[in-house]
Amino acid sequence: MKSCPVCNKPVIGRTDKKYCSDLCRNSHNNDSLIEIRSKVNQVHTILRRNRRILEELIGLNIRKVSKEKLLRQGLNFYYVTSFEYDKDRNFRYMCYEYGYYAVGNDCYKLVKQVDNKRH
Numbered sequence: 461m462k463s464c465p466v467c468n469k470p471v472i473g474r475t476d477k478k479y480c481s482d483l484c485r486n487s488h489n490n491d492s493l494i495e496i497r498s499k500v501n502q503v504h505t506i507l508r509r510n511r512r513i514l515e516e517l518i519g520l521n522i523r524k525v526s527k528e529k530l531l532r533q534g535l536n537f538y539y540v541t542s543f544e545y546d547k548d549r550n551f552r553y554m555c556y557e558y559g560y561y562a563v564g565n566d567c568y569k570l571v572k573q574v575d576n577k578r579h
């Protein structure tokens with residue numbers, strides 16, 4: 461006899477039935493959604509923080525920065541939104557419209573993507 465993964469009551473009915481009732485099925489699906497949302501939010505929080513760090517440094521007109529400083533600011537190098545090559549073939553790690561690329565000696569150049577549509 462299978463038991464309901466939500467309430468542990470026996471599941472009676474068709475063999476492919478997973479939950480004891482519609483209530484439990486809905487409740488399980490809602491839990492999964494909450495779980496998914498929370499994972500998405502965790503990633504989004506990191507990406508937003510990365511973006512804010514780059515935005516602030518560029519706002520201070522800092523264009524070249526050590527990896528150590530970026531780490532100290534809290535930049536998480538594992539989270540980016542895309543990669544791209546710029547016209548000089550620098551491999552850029554992008555975080556929304558901000559990005560950085562390695563320039564040797566554990567340093568990075570910071571860039572802001574220009575919105576082509578406005579020019």
Ligand SMILES: [Zn+2]
Nearest residue numbers: 464467480484
């Ligand atoms: Zn149940």
